[in-house]
Amino acid sequence: MQTRESPDTTPASSDPPAARRQAMSSLMGLAIFGEKVAARTYLAMADLRADHGDLLRKFAAMEARHGSSFLQVSRANAVEPDREFADRELGYLVEQVERYARASDFDALAVLQGFIVESLAIATYEPFLGLADTYPGAREAFATALADERYHVDWITRYLRLRYFGAVGEFLGLAERVNTQGIDCVGGSLMSIAGYLDVVGLSGAQCAAGMLDGYAGLLEDVGLDQRTALRSVTTLFAPLMAKYRRREHR
């Protein structure tokens, strides 16, 4: 298993327009290439479960379309997506996805992609709509993506509720197994972009709260009690936030 390193991703420029460009470049890079990884993950899930294969391939196609529409938004706004940044952030996630796929661990992929990754997407796309009109084409692209991600989350929630009906303890075991790397990885990416979110006019702390609270809420929707869900998520999220703070104050 890989371990996450802590790249220094704090926006470096003291020139506000340059800092904003750098921030948008990193954010759009992560969004575009992250959607492509999401597409691959749903395809891997489709290969594992023929009974849900057609639907999951549709999910994969939707994610791929998000990536394409985000790329168009980038081009329309002269934002060059930072692929290097995205690759660095997504490598850890890809490794986890591939490991679960090799192990035919469908449910782990469902939690990782359908809950954790989607929670990051929703926690950032939703507030971004508040400033999307600054960027031509962004509103439609992000509103569509947000609605689609919520649809995916709804389906995954229903799947997991049925799968773990009367087996909440087993589900907690699954979630904690996936969380250990999944929150470190995806939550870590959110910490990596928190400074950029602040630069473009969003709040890194609000987005982090959105992801943490959103994901805990999904665990509750499957059957965990509020306290267990919050504890499970915050235990892993808190050290990431602390790391962020220490980096900011170095």
Added chain:
Amino acid sequence: MNTDRRQGGCGSTRDAGDGATSPEDASTLAARPVDATELLLWALMHKFERPALEHYAAHASALATAEKRSFVTRLDALEADEAPLAASTLAAPVDELLARARGADAISVLIVQGLVLEHLGQAIYGIAESTEQASPASRTLAAVGRAASVSVTAIASAEIAARVGTHERLYAVFVDASEEVIAALDPLAEPVDEVFGERFGLRFADVLGEFAAGLITACTALGMQRRKVVAHLAGACMGL
């Protein structure tokens, strides 16, 4: 729940035990933790608990419950040497946290001590109570400490609702009162892991997870929006 919490005239909490010593009390007092790291933990908790009780006595007497007074008396009786604590990496961040918690009015005592730090204590006691690496004496003491803390938070919540209100009105006051203390938790992380991690398996991340879950649940019970409370905790933890 304790029914005589307003008795005892808490002006002098040093002598404010509830008088009677039950057989369980006696056996716990006899079975004193002897391990140096365990005693360090109890010296640490005493450093939090004694001033908290004094703050309650001075500013919010209903929070000086019989359970809390009895528990602090037990900690007093341990007479755990504070020198190892003062010499440890815990000393500076603990002093900083306590300095920030030194509220001089009833509202800040209710929120900072009665809600935030009591939930931190509950998290620590809950983990200490359940760890098999701790002695039976420490586990029993942790269970008593947690019950005493629960007796305080239940009253603190009611007092906060009565004095400040609930929902949005309370949220603004809660944020203002708690931000500095929550921000002071992070420097404890490495010392706690270093001192207690190997011996007890007590990791600060677990404490923080348990603490956050308890505090968020208490805040939502007071009508505060969960997402906003989480955002406040995240912002304080991230320094944003």
